[in-house]
Amino acid sequence: MRAKYKKWLGVSLVSGLLVALLYAWSPGTSSGVEIRPRQESLIKELLKGKIQDPISGNHDIVYHIKEDLACRLAQNTCVCLPDEETFQLPFSNLLFPRVWAHNFELAFLESHPDSKDIKHHRAEEYSNFQKRTYNPADVPIVAEANSPLQYPTQGVEVRPLKTIIIPGLGLKEETRSNHMVYLTASLGTFDVAATVDGVSVKGEGEKHMILSSPVLSTLNRQLQFVTYTNTVFHPKTADIVQFASDGHKSFFVIKVGHGTIPKLYNTGYQRGSCLCVFLFYLEYNISALVTIATKTFLRYDKLKDLIDSIRQYYPTVTIVIADDNEHPQPVTGPHIEHYIMPFGKGWFAGRNLAVSQVTTKYVLWVDDDFFFTANTKLERMVDILEKTTLDLVGGAVREVTGYTATYRHTISVEEGGEEGDCLHIRNGYYHVIEGYPNCVVADAVINFFMGRTDKVQEVGFNPRLARHGHLEFFIDALGSIHIGSCSDIIVNHASKIKLPWSKTDSQKAYEKFRYSSSSADNYIHKEVFYFKNRAFLAFSRLRILSGVRPSNLLISSLKKLRLP
Incomplete structure (x- = not known):
């Protein structure tokens, strides 16, 4: 009886491990933090906030969101959630490492005698830190189409291996049978977060992308959805992007780098006034x-x-x-x-x-x-x-x-x-x-x-x-x-x-x-x-x-x- 029990236990353990391995290797599974928006409206709101139409007259042109790419755009509302524990098996933590999260705000403030004051003090320290580290070169500025290309001259930044929408791209030229622009990068690839009817896009997901349309307004509308994805990790560098049309060529910089981590000191001091x-x-x-x-x-x-x-x-x-x-x-x-x-x-x-x-x-x-x-x-x-x-x-x-x-x-x-x-x-x-x-x-x-x-x-x-x-x-x-x-x-x-x-x-x-x-x-x-x-x-x-x-x-x- 004892031998049968041991045999049954061994078979059960092996079976459980095989099931776990099949689950881990099956396509479509992920152990990363969930960043995908729950509702499509979040993507629309993101695009609406990211895209400021510098060329008037394009608001009524219909576009179709590429949800699989748009969901990767930064939303500036980070939420760190741990993975839920779905099942328990021997060595499950080794086979399926879960994402761990710790709420420092909750852990710190719940034991602080004056949480409201310390939050205000930290906010004040961070405000001073931002003032000290502010750089006017980081402010986005768009060059008007004098060439006739329109593009951002500064202030475009992407985190390593992340995706952004390039702001301010546009073309102003006389009406012709076909309007065409080119984008070329060295440290990343281009794509579009949404497609516009009547615009041809070639080179999606590549370092060189061509966009063309017989209608200038639809091309400019499509340019509002052009994205850049950094593909070469470096904590601080820049990609020189070439933006060109027939007979004209321009360059602008996309800074690649991690965000600056503040170094704030909890002095605990009380500032009195009279x-x-x-x-x-x-x-x-x-x-x-x-x-x-x-x-x-x-x-x-x-x-x-x-x-x-x-x-x-x-x-x-x-x-x-x-x-x-x-x-x-x-x-x-x-x-x-x-x-x-x-x-x-x-x-x-x-x-x-x-x-x-x-x-x-x-x-x-x-x-x-x-x-x-x-x-x-x-x-x-x-x-x-x-x-x-x-x-x-x-x-x-x-x-x-x-x-x-x-x-x-x-x-x-x-x-x-x-x-x-x-x-x-x-x-x-x-x-x-x-x-x-x-x-x-x-x-x-x-x-x-x-x-x-x-x-x-x-x-x-x-x-x-x-x-x-x-x-x-x-x-x-x-x-x-x-x-x-x-x-x-x-x-x-x-x-x-x-x-x-x-x-x-x-x-x-x-x-x-x-x-x-x-x-x-x-x-x-x-x-x-x-x-x-x-x-x-x-x-x-x-x-x-x-x-x-x-x-x-x-x-x-x-x-x-x-x-x-």
């Missing part, structure tokens, strides 16, 4: 918004002074310290994170480590020999970053002599030949920021700056620059970070004036490491500019200030080159 002397102001929770980062080496006395000064004004702000001393000393206290590095790992490596541990929206960089005063207003830096498109804002450093340095520079690259490009670094700035008379836009600022954490991490610091470096970060950031500088946000610089006989062993060791320049260090700096940045020459009008030491390459440029 009417005071008829002025509206905002309060920022600096502890939730800002982390202070620094790098220390052989200057624990200066580091202690920095921490004490910070705690006088910002007692709960997190301080991240990167430390590459040979014999590290404990640095403890509330809201302090102390990270030990290999001995002498270096200046930029320490910056990378410190910044990598920041989880707040903004990071403030300070040197370990700075100290805060009543003029070190982090709230003002936050306010500027919150209300402008700037990604980073620098302050000013007041020396013991009373001189206040802002170290503002503009950087530009002049295209060169085979030898490389020319890097221009000049004192100065571009223009004053409206509403902030003491703030300007520049490309490089002093060693006291606050930036959006994700943008600073995105650029990073070259860990090969061990003993000195500053401008190199801003050269790497050129074109990707929008930078400002404010002269009324000031941090003080500890005095470096020491009599030779009064210097401690630690101070002597620091100067030996900091200011000595080996041939290996010089070589690395030259390689960074020449090879990494492909710079042929570095031109600079660089004022050398107390406490500000530019790289050796830039100093040598001052000596060897006649500056513009």
